[in-house]
Amino acid sequence: MNGTRRRGARLRLALAGAATIALLGPLAWMWQDSLMPDAYSVMDMGYADYGGALTHVGATSGHSEHSEHSEHSEHFEHSEHSGHSEHTASARSLTSLTADPDRAADVAITLVARRQRFRLPTGRSVDGYTLNGASPGPVIHATVGQLVEVRLVNESVPDGITLHWHGVDVPNAADGVAGVTQDAVGVGRSFTYRFVAGQAGTFWYHSHQVSHEQVRRGLLGALVVTPAARPPAGTADVVALLHLYDGARTINGREGDVRAEARPGERVRVRVINTENGQTPVWVGGAPFRLAAVDGTDLHEPASVRDTAVTVTAGGRADIEVTMPEDGSPVRVHIGGPAGVVLGSRSYDAPAVPRPSTTLDLLSYGTPAPLGFDPDRPDRRFDYEIGRRPGFLDGRPGVWWTINGHMFPDVPMFVVAKGDVVRMRIVNDSGEPHPMHLHGHHAVVLSRDGVRATGGPWWVDSLEVGTGESYDIAFVADNPGIWMDHCHNLPHATEGLVAHLMYEGVTTPFTVGGTGGNKPE
Template sequence: MDGTRRRGARLRTVLAGAATIALLGPPAWMWQDSLMPGAYSVMDMGYADYGGALTHVAAGTSAHSAHTHSDSEHMPSAHTPSEHSGRPEHMPSEHGASEHAASARSLTSLTADPDREADVSITLVARRQRFRLSTGRPVDGYTLNGTSPGPVIHATVGQLVQVRLVNESVPDGITLHWHGVDVPNAADGVAGVTQDAVGEGRSFTYRFVAGQAGTFWYHSHQVSHEQVRRGLLGALVVTPAARPPAGTADVVALLHLYDGARTINGREGDVRAEALPGERVRVRMINTENGQTSLWVGGAPFRLIAVDGTDLHEPAPVRDTAVTVTAGGRADIEVTMPEDGSPVRVHIGGPAGVVLGSRSYDVPAVPRPATSLDLLTYGTPAPLGFDPDRPDRRFDYVIGRRPGFLDGRPGIWWTINGHMFPDVPMFVVAEGDVVRVRIVNDSGEPHPMHLHGHHAVVLSRDGVRATGGPWWVDSLEVGAGESYDLAFVAGNPGIWMDHCHNLPHATEGLVAHLMYEGVTTPFTVGGTAGNEPE
């Protein structure tokens, strides 16, 4: 009898153990499978998506398979950690290379003409520093040349811009990304993808030709969710080569929150700018925040003349209308000052903003208008220069959300095409391709999507075709439940991030890449350089 009881007890123990394994085994495997290596190449992330083109592994492409991959196929190997010390400026670390064909080229070769002299040259010194806003409010953050935002960089179309970044005291390292500028890939400033983070006491030089007039900005792309918020950013303005006509003025208005304090050009409250009666004023609004904001004008009509650095075609004057500006996006408006000398207030996200005037700056705030400008119908059509209805590649970028583990952390994380980071698509194109992308947001939250190195034209929203002027973007607000169709020509070879510019969302896995066939990177995320692009 005792033996029977002992056998029964052993059986119950075995069954309980089996039930425990059955219950805890899958989560334990998922946890283990989510852990990231100490250093990895973005080229070994996820799976290759060729957009309907002939599926093959091109020279330099080490993503593992096309659409028919399994969830367990990501991150097959870790690479040697990058070594940032002991190398001359510009030299890539020699690591992270998968076995590629001899014809592959490193993105480090994708640079501006090395023999050309710079037309605009500036040095930016990055420091970890406690500084004060105009109200005296202290901020524990970072500065560039002792200020935040950093200096406004001015250039004209066709000029070669050279920026030497010196890291004096930013402990995690730093890079500079030229947001909205279609720079050569080696100058894109993404830690672990296009360069190593610049450690303390080191420097890195960026060189690019300002090929397009418009309003842009720069910011760190190393631990960017922290470093941008705490001050490593500034404005970049590229003007046409022709002199501006008489009777015009130009004002930069960079919106940024420091520890909850809303500022314009680093100043709390209104920014005043002189504008004469009858003068046309271009206000360049830059939204550096993680969420969208609105811009509207009290005291005069206005025209929205550019979005994300691209002029709109035949924009009409509007009044009592707000313009929505997504995170990372820019909106240039033109105001013609009243002939009677009355001041004009350009509201940026609230009562404060830019007050334009000559004799007086006393103009009351007005509430945000109920009407918002719809860029799907604003302006008049103009040629695109290519046929978006005959693309060489078609991609889907479907944003969702589900529970799981991200690098060992349990939570509810973003997904791309049903897959969680790092098992996300690598969108592969060839130079010259016409590319069409459909972005669908099924995640329940809005996302400001930003593609590096390219501008795309909006073709439709929720199936409704655009009928206004071409609406070119590099930062697009995709609301919950919305879908957009975009198109662009793949004319800037490299490996480019395509991510949410609500930067905490990027740290939570809302990151993919656009990769050109035959291009490789020697850099890795992690490693001794501590590369952490988000």
């Protein structure tokens, strides 16, 4: 009897052990499989997606009309991509994709990065990072066609630092992404960025090393590129960079209103830059306005509107153009709330007005204009479907973002060849909105939820894709390199919402992790 009981107990124990192994075994395998190596190349991540094109087949000669789309390609003046396959003798390192090394700089500046405690004008103390002793860093000004040279010196940022030129279609070697286009700049070291300002517009710069922390704590600034022609008389220009420091909403580093002088009848361009992780509304009290530009690209024949809000995507920019009232009344440009930029001369007593109930729809704003290419005849078609599911990310259990059903790092590498017309559908079924940012390119919005765009060309580098929404976008692959295509809600990027666009024939010598400690997000 006792023997029978012992055999029964052993059987139950064996069954329990088998059940435990059956349950924990797959979890242990998933955990092990999710661990990232100490150093890896983004070229080895996931799988190659050729967008329906035959593997390693480049663009044909039928794209001569692409030359019309010049404002988004003038930056690429020195390097040319002569081959389409990474397995041919024409394969080249992205480090060779630079501005003309023999050309002298037209605009030269040194930025010294420090970790330090600093004070906002209201006296609020912030434990963060500075550039040249302040945050935001200095506004960099250039005119179209000038070569900009920025020397970045890391005096005391312990994790290293880079600078990414957000919205500027720079040569790939100047893109400033740790582990992809360069190594992070360690303490006591420096790195020099060189690029031609090929397009007039409103842009910004920020660190792309541990960016979810370093941007939040102050490593950022504005970049403004103006047309080569002198501005007409009776115009003014105001930068309005929105950033939160430890929960304090600031414009140009100041809590509360920013005042800017504007005379009666003067036309003022307020360059709103949203450096935050979520979208923000902008509206105007005291005068009608035009939305003159989005993400550094002027809109075509934008109409004057009033009692309407404009949504500015995380990472995005909106140029608000106001003509000042002839009677000298002040005008308030609200940025996310009651505070904003107050334009005036004799008085700055502009009362706050509630956010309008109407939001400007850029799908139908402005009037049509030629794109310079045919998006209905693409060489490559890609899907970027955003979802979410439980699993392990580098050994951490959680609920993580997915791209086309795959969790990081098993994500697509979108492969193109120079000259390709690229069409991409972005679908968001993840339950949260995502501001999607493609480096090195501007894309035109073709449709939202199947409804085609009917207004002026809506060019973006940062696009808000709400939950349940889908967008069709298109661009010409005119800037060879390896480019991030990620969510600019930067904590989302750390949670796996990152893919890359790669040109055939381009390689990178840099790795994420490794001795350089590269952590782009």
